Amino acid sequence: MFNRDKYFSDNDEISMGQQFDQEIRKNTKEYSVYNGDSSVKEYINNRIFLEIVKSPELKNTSVYPCQM
Numbered sequence: 001m002f003n004r005d006k007y008f009s010d011n012d013e014i015s016m017g018q019q020f021d022q023e024i025r026k027n028t029k030e031y032s033v034y035n036g037d038s039s040v041k042e043y044i045n046n047r048i049f050l051e052i053v054k055s056p057e058l059k060n061t062s063v064y065p066c067q068m
Contacts, residue, residue, distance in 0.1 A: 010063050017064075044068070 008016075024031045034041065036040065049068045058066075 013064070015046065 022045075045068055053061075053066050
């Protein structure tokens, strides 16, 4: 089993996540934001995202804040 703690510190992961976020925000043609029917976003948020966030397997939520 892969143990990420052996390879990446929390600071490494935070830095990589911030870099990934910046790349996505800069490249709006490839990573467009969905601006269609708001019920689709609501469904994804309520039925998928919030279920993931509630999972007991999700660790370090104070270090890795989740946002959609």
